[in-house]
Amino acid sequence: MSIITKRGDQGKTSLSGGERIWKDNQRVIAYGTVDELDTFISDAKHLITNKNYVQLLEDIQKILSRMMGELATKNKAYPEPITAEEVKKLNEQVQALEEQTPLNGFVIPGSLPVSARLDICRTVARRAEREIVALARKERVSREILQYINRLSDLLFMLARTLEEEAGAIKYLKPNK
Numbered sequence: 803m804s805i806i807t808k809r810g811d812q813g814k815t816s817l818s819g820g821e822r823i824w825k826d827n828q829r830v831i832a833y834g835t836v837d838e839l840d841t842f843i844s845d846a847k848h849l850i851t852n853k854n855y856v857q858l859l860e861d862i863q864k865i866l867s868r869m870m871g872e873l874a875t876k877n878k879a880y881p882e883p884i885t886a887e888e889v890k891k892l893n894e895q896v897q898a899l900e901e902q903t904p905l906n907g908f909v910i911p912g913s914l915p916v917s918a919r920l921d922i923c924r925t926v927a928r929r930a931e932r933e934i935v936a937l938a939r940k941e942r943v944s945r946e947i948l949q950y951i952n953r954l955s956d957l958l959f960m961l962a963r964t965l966e967e968e969a970g971a972i973k974y975l976k977p978n979k
Contacts, residue, residue, distance in 0.1 A: 813826075815830060817829070817874050817875065818871065818874045818875045818876075818878075818880075819875065819876060819878055821876060828933070828936050828937045828940060829873060829874070829876065829937055829941065831933050831936075831937075832873050832934045832936070833870040833873035833874050835929055835930040835933045836866055836869055836870050836873065836930050836951075838926055838930075839926040839927050839930050840863055842919070842922055842923045842926050843859050843862065843863055843866075843923050844863070846859070846916065846919035846920050846922075847859050849915055849919060850916055850965070852965075855961060855965075858895065862954065862957075865884065865950065868880075868882050868884060869884055869947055872884060873934070873937070873943070876941070883944055884944060884946040888946070888950060889946055889949045889950050889953060892950060892954065892957060896953060896956045896957045896960055899957065899960035899961060899963075899964050900960055903960065903963050903964040903967045903972075906974060906977050906978050907974040907975065907977040907978045908974060908975040908976060909963060909966075909972065909973065909974060910973040910974065910975055911962065913966045913969075913971040913972060913973045914966055914969055914971050916962075916965050917965050917966045920959075920962035920965070923958045924958040924959050924962065925955075927951060927955040927958055928955045931948075931951045931952055931955065934947060934948060934951055935948065
């Protein structure tokens with residue numbers, strides 16, 4: 803079976819329920835941006851040597867895959883929606899990184915190749931959030947998706963800073979006194 807179907811040649815794609823919509827529909831833009839984020843996370847993982855952090859990012863990628871599926875499902879219930887428990891766990895992971903790496907002022911991003919990649923991921927996560935919010939203003943999007951994507955940019959920011967701190971490479975624009 804080929805991945806070439808020619809069904810999208812006229813500018814439309816199918817949602818999970820079979821409904822055909824334009825590829826520039828806000829729903830497609832939202833899950834497409836989450837897909838872009840997932841790919842950038844894949845790239846960043848290759849520069850991380852700490853297996854716990856790699857596992858954290860792989861777990862996030864599994865959730866992002868489900869998020870894309872949920873965003874691509876319009877007129878029926880998605881079988882594995884993002885949960886409040888997953889949002890809570892992400893909150894806890896951000897808080898753990900904040901405790902491990904307290905910040906001392908505004909940070910200059912990307913002091914290391916790995917943190918630069920994670921900062922790209924963070925900005926793509928923020929764009930994905932904006933796209934999801936735009937969709938939520940028109941159509942139903944679960945509160946958990948909105949919360950998860952919002953917290954994810956925080957986690958990516960703190961993971962980048964933690965890796966910089968561990969390498970002694972964190973740079974501040976102007977440290978707090």
